Amino acid sequence: MTEVIAQSHMRHWRQDVRLIALMLGGALVTVYILAPFCWLLLSSFMHEQDALSVPPHWIPKNPTLSNYLSFFNPSETRAVVGSRAIEQTLPGMLNSFIAAVGTAVVNLVLGTLAGYSLARFKFRGRGALLGIYLGSRMLPGIALIVPLYLTIKAFGLLDHLVALIATYVTFTLPFTIWLLKNYFQAIPRSLEEAALIDGCTWLQMMVKVLLPTALPGLIAAAMFAFMTAWNDYLFAVILTSTTASKTMPVVVAGFATDVTTERTLMATSGVLAIIPPLVLAFLFQRLIVQGLTSGAVKD
Amino acid sequence: MASVDIREVRKAYGPAQVLHGVSIDISDGEFVSLVGPSGCGKSTLLRMIAGLESVTGGEIHIGRRVINDMPPKDRDIAMVFQNYALYPHMTVADNMAFSLKLKRAPRAEIERRVTGAAEILGLRPLLDRFPRQLSGGQRQRVAMGRAIVRDPQVFLFDEPLSNLDAKLRVQMRTEIKELHQRLRTTTVYVTHDQIEAMTMADKIVVMHDGIVEQTGRPLDLYDRPANLFVAGFIGSPAMNFLQGKVTVNGSASFVTESGVTLPLNDAPAAADGRPAVYGIRPEHFVIDRQIGLPAEVIVVEPTGSETQVFAKIGGQEIVSVFHDRMNLNPGDIIPLAPDPRRAHLFDAGSGERL
Numbered sequence: 001m002t003e004v005i006a007q008s009h010m011r012h013w014r015q016d017v018r019l020i021a022l023m024l025g026g027a028l029v030t031v032y033i034l035a036p037f038c039w040l041l042l043s044s045f046m047h048e049q050d051a052l053s054v055p056p057h058w059i060p061k062n063p064t065l066s067n068y069l070s071f072f073n074p075s076e077t078r079a080v081v082g083s084r085a086i087e088q089t090l091p092g093m094l095n096s097f098i099a100a101v102g103t104a105v106v107n108l109v110l111g112t113l114a115g116y117s118l119a120r121f122k123f124r125g126r127g128a129l130l131g132i133y134l135g136s137r138m139l140p141g142i143a144l145i146v147p148l149y150l151t152i153k154a155f156g157l158l159d160h161l162v163a164l165i166a167t168y169v170t171f172t173l174p175f176t177i178w179l180l181k182n183y184f185q186a187i188p189r190s191l192e193e194a195a196l197i198d199g200c201t202w203l204q205m206m207v208k209v210l211l212p213t214a215l216p217g218l219i220a221a222a223m224f225a226f227m228t229a230w231n232d233y234l235f236a237v238i239l240t241s242t243t244a245s246k247t248m249p250v251v252v253a254g255f256a257t258d259v260t261t262e263r264t265l266m267a268t269s270g271v272l273a274i275i276p277p278l279v280l281a282f283l284f285q286r287l288i289v290q291g292l293t294s295g296a297v298k299d
Numbered sequence: 300m301a302s303v304d305i306r307e308v309r310k311a312y313g314p315a316q317v318l319h320g321v322s323i324d325i326s327d328g329e330f331v332s333l334v335g336p337s338g339c340g341k342s343t344l345l346r347m348i349a350g351l352e353s354v355t356g357g358e359i360h361i362g363r364r365v366i367n368d369m370p371p372k373d374r375d376i377a378m379v380f381q382n383y384a385l386y387p388h389m390t391v392a393d394n395m396a397f398s399l400k401l402k403r404a405p406r407a408e409i410e411r412r413v414t415g416a417a418e419i420l421g422l423r424p425l426l427d428r429f430p431r432q433l434s435g436g437q438r439q440r441v442a443m444g445r446a447i448v449r450d451p452q453v454f455l456f457d458e459p460l461s462n463l464d465a466k467l468r469v470q471m472r473t474e475i476k477e478l479h480q481r482l483r484t485t486t487v488y489v490t491h492d493q494i495e496a497m498t499m500a501d502k503i504v505v506m507h508d509g510i511v512e513q514t515g516r517p518l519d520l521y522d523r524p525a526n527l528f529v530a531g532f533i534g535s536p537a538m539n540f541l542q543g544k545v546t547v548n549g550s551a552s553f554v555t556e557s558g559v560t561l562p563l564n565d566a567p568a569a570a571d572g573r574p575a576v577y578g579i580r581p582e583h584f585v586i587d588r589q590i591g592l593p594a595e596v597i598v599v600e601p602t603g604s605e606t607q608v609f610a611k612i613g614g615q616e617i618v619s620v621f622h623d624r625m626n627l628n629p630g631d632i633i634p635l636a637p638d639p640r641r642a643h644l645f646d647a648g649s650g651e652r653l
């Protein structure tokens with residue numbers, strides 16, 4: 001009897017230790033991921049001397065918004081030391097945004113059509129096609145850089161956002177198609193059939209029933225495409241050269257080699273670069289998690 | 300409302316023939332049930348009526364029109380799916396109003412019909428909910444509501460109750476029947492549950508391997524099955540079958556393979572000496588010391604309202620059902636007598652009724 005109790009104590013104790021270890025581990029990983037970002041965020045509120053002080057410290061001495069203001073409202077002094085950062089950040093963000101939204105939109109349109117066909121129709125070469133899509137994900141982008149550069153040059157599209165969007169679509173679409181194919185497959189066919197019987201044409205069925213039902217999948221696909229384009233450095237650095245198409249990662253990387261750029265301005269542009277995807281993530285996360293499909297059928 | 304005529308309809312998926320020429324006449328306002336074992340082609344036929352599957356051969360008429368190649372949206376039918384297929388992003392009210400909105404019916408009309416249907420089905424308090432906020436039975440009702448607001452020519456049901464628990468199934472069975480009595484809309488109802496078919500339908504179509512085995516009113520199928528398949532499919536527990544030979548000289552009788560002689564009221568003269576199958580339903584046995592055959596009790600299963608007795612006659616196992624409480628034990632010998640007026644005879648080769 002006492003032995004049993006002792007054993008159960010032992011088990012509880014083991015569980016507690018396990019829980020504490022897990023929580024500690026989680027906390028460590030969180031710090032590891034968030035620390036650089038916190039540094040960035042805090043630096044963006046510092047004065048330059050503050051940021052350069054030795055030893056470095058985390059908390060700004062006299063927090064200031066001047067770094068943010070100078071991006072939207074450049075002042076005389078800043079024009080000298082941080083001119084490149086200030087000139088290029090906002091156009092860079094705009095370029096990034098256009099490229100990312102463009103990539104997401106093209107992915108959605110083509111991915112929906114292809115994904116639907118692959119999910120619903122059996123045709124010759126379907127399996128091969130899916131295999132090729134999957135295989136293309138195995139190809140590292142760096143292997144294609146030179147032919148890609150030459151191709152785009154031949155089209156006269158260097159330093160053009162269209163070239164960037166086309167490139168990003170090439171690399172994201174196969175995955176999007178797979179994602180949406182799987183999503184459509186999980187939606188029962190009877191839902192479409194019910195819509196057809198209720199009086200829909202095929203197009204009405206897609207727009208009024210299937211796509212709204214697939215909304216979480218569509219959002220996930222769009223986010224994936226958006227983020228891939230937003231984060232890309234490799235292709236952007238090769239294919240762009242001026243503010244006509246330079247994207248944010250290229251602009252930010254440029255600061256590191258620029259002797260006149262202030263640290264605090266770099267940090268601020270970093271924070272600005274994070275805002276759009278962050279906003280999108282918060283906006284759509286709820287929709288994705290909500291699980292719109294539940295309740296359609298008896299499961 | 301309309302009649303539905305199915306004439307020599309065939310269906311093939313590539314080389315695989317699924318329906319081999321099915322003909323069914325459904326008159327205006329009739330409730331017809333398609334029954335048969337899994338894979339016999341019930342759903343396929345229903346989906347062909349709905350326009351969800353192409354017709355390989357034959358003709359389907361709704362009213363006077365041949366609708367073989369008409370898209371589903373123009374057929375003026377409503378279908379209730381086994382998995383309900385509710386639109387998950389719409390409220391109950393919007394689910395029901397969907398078809399009317401597509402037809403651009405006036406707002407007031409939509410409102411009136413949706414509330415009317417909701418009233419009939421007890422969905423009034425649920426109109427603003429989403430399908431995910433409903434129980435299985437409520438979802439089933441919404442699926443029916445979506446069908447009735449349309450006031451279609453024909454209702455099609457594909458095993459609408461098979462996802463419900465036993466109690467709810469019985470309740471919904473009655474509700475659907477009531478609904479049909481009220482609306483009198485031509486209905487085709489697919490089920491593999493023969494009790495559902497028996498209780499609800501005006502007419503039952505028994506299908507098997509892509510052909511129609513028999514069509515008729517529920518009790519006609521029960522009392523005069525056309526062949527062994529129907530005899531075995533309709534009725535629960537199933538009819539007992541005993542192999543043997545018919546003798547017609549003098550008074551007709553049936554001798555089983557093990558030599559037991561069973562009584563027959565009469566038999567066609569042509570059947571004399573033919574190998575045949577003797578069919579007798581479990582409830583058509585009596586315990587009678589005078590004419591009973593010795594039967595050894597194997598298992599006794601009381602269900603409360605009746606008692607099922609499994610016993611052996613001449614080495615062959617049979618099941619009988621009695622409405623009295625029986626005080627029997629395994630191993631007892633009881634005098635069991637089949638009622639000769641209720642016996643069925645089938646040809647052993649073709650399975651057809653003799």
Ligand SMILES: Nc1ncnc2c1ncn2[C@@H]1O[C@H](COP(=O)(O)OP(=O)(O)OP(=O)(O)O)[C@@H](O)[C@H]1O
Pocket residue numbers: 312315317335336337338339340341342343344491
């Ligand atoms: N798309 C298809 N391709 C090939 N064969 C099919 C297809 N759909 C159905 N079949 C075949 O047609 C036959 C009839 O199928 P059906 O779904 O009509 O059966 P059912 O009577 O409704 O059975 P259940 O009671 O299991 O629902 C089955 O043998 C099935 O394998």
Ligand SMILES: [Mg+2]
Pocket residue numbers: 341342343
């Ligand atoms: Mg079926």
